[in-house]
């Protein structure tokens with residue numbers, strides 16, 4: 355591959371890597387009608403994303419940020435625990451926790467658990483990214499309050515979907531496995547009970563519509579006997595029409611002294627407003643996401659004039675440098691499938707992550723890639739959002755990230771590229787540019803990061819001016 359032959363970057367460090375005309379591999383910048391329409395079916399699906407995260411995650415995510423705690427009563431002492439023993443859990447429960455391989459509380463659990471297990475139990479709104487131990491925390495709170503000898507629902511947990519409810523149910527079963535008398539019921543559509551029947555299971559987990567029916571119309575559950583109410587994935591919940599109202603209606607049926615807990619991975623205004631309606635007098639715990647950085651990433655672009663030339667450039671890239679594992683992002687499913695097929699023909703071990711796959715299939719693909727069984731993962735953005743693959747050192751934007759209006763999607767750019775810089779590792783990002791329009795998009799992305807990060811100061815890897823092979 356020619357190195358920086360036609361570098362014409364407006365950004366001193368973002369190198370243009372193009373091909374030379376004489377050798378037949380050169381690509382020139384030409385305006386093209388390349389704007390393939392975003393596949394409508396690939397719209398963001400928060401519930402599917404959340405489920406995918408749960409399926410592929412086997413341990414806690416690292417987070418070095420400080421937990422922020424806002425106590426309802428600022429005068430009461432703030433407790434945090436460094437061990438599960440300090441919580442004085444029932445022995446069966448402590449056994450369950452250790453059997454899951456948990457040695458000590460996660461960051462969010464250190465503060466959330468003492469609040470949730472206090473006497474009297476306190477209400478809590480907690481926000482932290484996926485994988486920080488929220489589910490395990492509220493399951494522990496439910497299990498420590500439940501009386502297995504009492505054969506009626508005492509804990510009620512709302513989940514946005516059946517699949518997510520099942521995942522939480524699995525954690526309850528694992529953690530509660532030393533309570534043989536403990537039973538769990540799923541209040542989800544399709545789970546039909548006889549009219550007039552009363553539920554004997556002590557924990558009910560379900561979706562808002564069915565739980566509402568079971569509490570009011572069908573009276574399978576006596577809401578007045580609920581001691582702990584959990585609203586999980588509040589941000590996903592409110593994205594579904596109707597769930598917000600149903601959740602509020604359920605909450606209104608619960609006794610005043612019922613403990614209310616709400617969890618969310620994000621905390622936009624709408625979630626906060628909803629949380630305040632559902633959780634009176636709350637303590638609030640927040641753990642900010644670990645910031646993604648572009649600092650350790652070298653970013654380049656390659657000038658091409660068509661999809662085929664982008665593919666050729668990609669092959670050249672593989673010919674020029676050794677790439678252990680790469681993630682390649684495309685704009686549409688169609689491009690992703692085409693590219694995966696072409697790369698396979700070239701002899702690469704390729705995995706394709708595509709929107710038409712079931713979430714479980716996607717999880718399996720990611721797992722194989724993680725294990726190194728495939729070296730290239732071709733994906734669209736929707737499928738790959740939030741996936742951490744630590745060993746990926748190269749990210750290729752076969753198509754630049756744009757929003758539905760065709761404007762630069764800076765956040766997605768950061769998520770795609772920023773991942774490679776995590777864990778102190780250096781990374782390489784290559785952007786395929788095939789028109790003046792996409793060059794313009796790339797320039798705007800660069801401007802965004804220059805401005806939002808305080809100008810052309812040290813953070814900016816674009817300004818480092820490294821060529822291929824350097825750094």
Ligand SMILES: Nc1ncnc2c1ncn2[C@@H]1O[C@H](COP(=O)(O)OP(=O)(O)OP(=O)(O)O)[C@@H](O)[C@H]1O
Nearest residue numbers: 412413414456458459460484485486487488489490
């Ligand atoms: N204290 C702990 N020690 C070790 N592992 C833990 C601990 N708490 C939770 N985990 C594990 O970490 C992973 C993430 O935890 P958990 O599912 O509770 O997080 P979360 O914030 O609810 O994320 P999500 O919303 O994606 O489920 C799980 O595999 C869980 O078993």
